[in-house]
Amino acid sequence: MAGPIKLDFSEKYDDQHAQKYLRKHQEGLNRRLSHWRDEQLARKALTLAGEPGLVLDLPCGAGRFWPLLAEKHNRVIIGADNSESMLKVAVQAQPADVVKRVQPLHTSAFDIALPDNAVDSIFCMRLLHHIGEAEHRLAILREFERVTRDSVIVSLWVDGNFKAWKRKRAEKRRRQEGYQNRFVLPAATVEKEFEQAGFRIQEYLDFLPFYAMWRVYVLRKR
């Protein structure tokens, strides 16, 4: 039998890259503003999802959402990532009183090491825009459908905004065909995939409507 899917992009998160990723969201005014807006959307999405009590943060990366997830005092948080280096950095970098609330889990989104209906919500920030193949996205979404009891909060890049238009134009100019690491998806395509995997869309929240590509969807199991 074939093993779980492994993607090239997942391999880059070694010790060095993990440190770089931690700093990325802390440096410069633009980055900090962007993290602040990410947090605003995340808070709103969690409220829409009914303030879930048991949340799987997958992929947790450097744990930048752990303090926010811990704002609800009785919330149980599982911080999961495919990269041991990222998990290590997250545990070292986040405040100790937050880290003690988090159960770290080394696992892949394609094959989550948890039973069916194990959590109330899966909180999935900045993973799907790395997944270029529809069949890979579906594999992840179906795994989410198995593991969540109720909701999924997921962020990705969609088209239909200025930045997506600009990116497409730049790509055409460069006629770039080589290795691509991040993908803009037509909103209609990904919305169909959510349905196919067994979710309905409760709501979506745009980072900056008509301008930015980031969109957060709140999905509920059908």
Ligand SMILES: C[S@@+](CC[C@H](N)C(=O)[O-])C[C@H]1O[C@@H](n2cnc3c(N)ncnc32)[C@H](O)[C@@H]1O
């Ligand atoms: C762009 S980071 C996002 C991290 C975090 N959600 C955030 O927004 O700061 C992408 C993360 O996905 C993780 N990753 C890559 N492939 C994965 C997989 N198959 N399963 C779970 N995590 C994966 C990487 O290790 C990395 O930490």
